[in-house]
Amino acid sequence: MSYQFAHLNVYSRKADKTGVNTDFVFGEVMREAGFCNHVEHPEEPVLAYGMSVADLKRLHDERAGEARTTNAKGQSRSIRKDQKTLVTVILSHPGDGDGVASVDEWQERSIAWLKDKYGDDLKTVVRHNDESYPHLHAYILPAGADMKAAEYHPGMSAKSAIVGRGASIEENRLGDRAYRQAMREWQDDYYDNVGRVCGLTRIGPGGRRLSKAAHNAEKSQAKRLREAMSYENEIKEKQRSLVKDELALNIQASKLAEEQRVFEGKRLFVAQVWDVLNREIRRSYRSVKKLRDELKTEREKGGKWGEFFRSMIGKSLDNIKRDERKAGIEQGRVERQPEINRANDRAVRLEKERDRARQDLKKEQEARAKDCVIPAKEVPEYAKWKSEQRTRNAPAGPERSNSRAFGYSYNQ
Template sequence: MSYQFIHIQTYGDSARSVGQNENHVNSAQQVFGEAMRLPEYSLHVDNPLPAHCVGGTHTVEELARRRSELLLSIREKVVSKTGKTYERRLRKDAQTLYTEIHSHPMKCSVLQENYAQNRHVINQWLALLLRDFENRMPSGIEWSAVLHRDEEYVHAHILAINADDPKLNAASLHCGKNAASRYRAAHDTSSAIPPLPKPELLLRPRKPRKPKLARKQQTRVRNQRKYEAAIFEWEQACTQVHQENQKRLRLWRAENSAHLREARKLRTHVPEMKAYDDAMRALQDHYHDAVGKPCGLLRDGPRKERLSTVEHATRKRQAEKLAKDIKNVKHMRRETAAEAQNIADKTRMFVKNLEAQEARLLLREEEIRRREDDLTARVSAFDELEVAMEETLSAAERGEIHFSARGFQLSNPNITGRLQNFLNPDLCQTPARKIFEKFLKLIKRTVVGSTGYPPVSTDEIPAEDLDRPGL
């Protein structure tokens, strides 16, 4: 086998025959037992191995217990023929378990021969089918998946219950049955073939009444014997009626089966069956795109297209090559994505470094601009100082400056205003102010020494004298 295989089915608690074999029956209990590899349900396997859980919300054992608990708590309302409403448990034939069987073309013997290499193939197949199952199923289901490696081919079982549904309706998870149900609901029609009317059954005779208790012992014994004889005759009559009714029912079943077969042959098509088939084909197509093609599996087997052995082998090689190409493309995509991510990271880092460098340059430009402004202010101050010193020196030479023990006076008002600017308290911390103060002290010593005035202290001028006019 080199093609895909997926089979979906729903089950209830009541046993149901499989195909035309009446001896082979399936039920939810049987499906759970086979998935868990219980001995009584694994007679078809020569050497049963423990099932390996590969996914799901529960293990198979937990899922079986969960389903039993939900079934015990569910009650459905039923309206009788008389119009009365009552509650009862779900019918045993209610479809409450959804299953899927996925088979891989690799044989279990081949898997065991080279397990280290072949397990990667099986793991890839399992990962794809489990992811596809989760994408196809609605939210709220509870499920379990197991892998079997003790039969001819490696295969997986998926069991699920529709826990959010009030009746655990598994048919809503079955894409084919769900499509048929939607079609019937939309068109309000049913193509079910009506059966033949059932035969009229014989009624059982009335049961003899038990005699009243007599006073005499002999009468009681006689009445008891008559009652026992009547009961015996009644049981014989009931047996004959039952046998006759069974005979009529057997004849009706045979005639009804023949009637249904002929009606199916004469029927052209069933609309809901077409919806069912279309949904199942769509499932196979989707499964091939999601699982079969990446794993190198064919969509159809050789008997579907009546291919020869050579043609089928060619198709198989093409599918394997396609799977390898898909794998290579995915690898190249991953490498390209990783390279693009690396380039994006480097670009972001480069932009970040440029922004940091630009911020540092802006700070440096701001510092340079501040220093330039400071130097400009200092140069301007020293230019004014130079002018003031020249004017002060000229005034001293012309005798326009008069020093005393507490200070000096200028007769030229222009020079007085300029000197007041330099002696302003707001400029006490500037280098120009300090230089000008030293210059004044030097002139004071020179003038006092040349004129014969008493020596004057060279300490700084008191702050209260700086604010007086004329200084």
């Protein structure tokens, strides 16, 4: 089991005592030549969140160049180049280990912690994979017009609240103590939200002078804690799924209840209509029965007049039937009239086609007759040929033979 690594720092455009400034920070993270000599095989960083490092550098330099501050006299001036304008956070993963979360899970939780802590001021997070352990570089730009990055450093903020210009030794000592306490709280916050969940210990054994047995016990405890938290997260996920399913079932049940209510309303309406219709039918039936009974009574009382009226009614009924029959015939004729018209049109069309065929046949016969006329100079030869015919079955003329005289061959 490994311990967490989280480091926070602030930088200015002017190099500090170690020679590091914002340009060096950006050059090192982008793996530019001359800025990453400590890396044997440099690789481009992997963007994990926000804008690219190149865009971040342009934005920082532009805002830092435009940043203004107001002095004690109320005068607005450009900020000094040694003012801290960039906040960086470095978070490292210990690599594969027993009970340690994967790099992806650790990265996701770390970015969530950074976003929760710095909000929109968090501009970029990249990951380096070309060193011993994968680690994240996070960059925060101050939101104020004066770009005071020191306000984002919990230790520096705590110390500046105690120590002022010309502070005494005691004030400096108290300020240093406040600085360390604020940074411990910052580390504890990261541990509570990321380190513990990912199976990391808060402090390494060397820092607390733990024995090997105590360190192993802590590792075992951290492993069990991670397993318990993983199990707890799994249970929470199942609970969320159950709640979601229950909500879906409740919605479905509400829809079914509404449909049932609508159905019951329709069923009640139909039942009421049916009841009204039944009452009307029964009332009509009673009225008809009453009329029949009255008619029967009048018929029995009527005598001859009754017979007379019955005969008149009978004749009227016959007339009504006859009229209805005529009307039915007329209606049938009207309904069938289109078919009759189509049949008549077809008959007329067939007659025209027949007459046209007769004319064509007549013309063809006349044309054949013209073709079979024997010239006058050939009449004697034809008479001679005719006399030589010895059988009645012979052709009637040269138009159906092939005689030698006319260029025909009879025996085919």
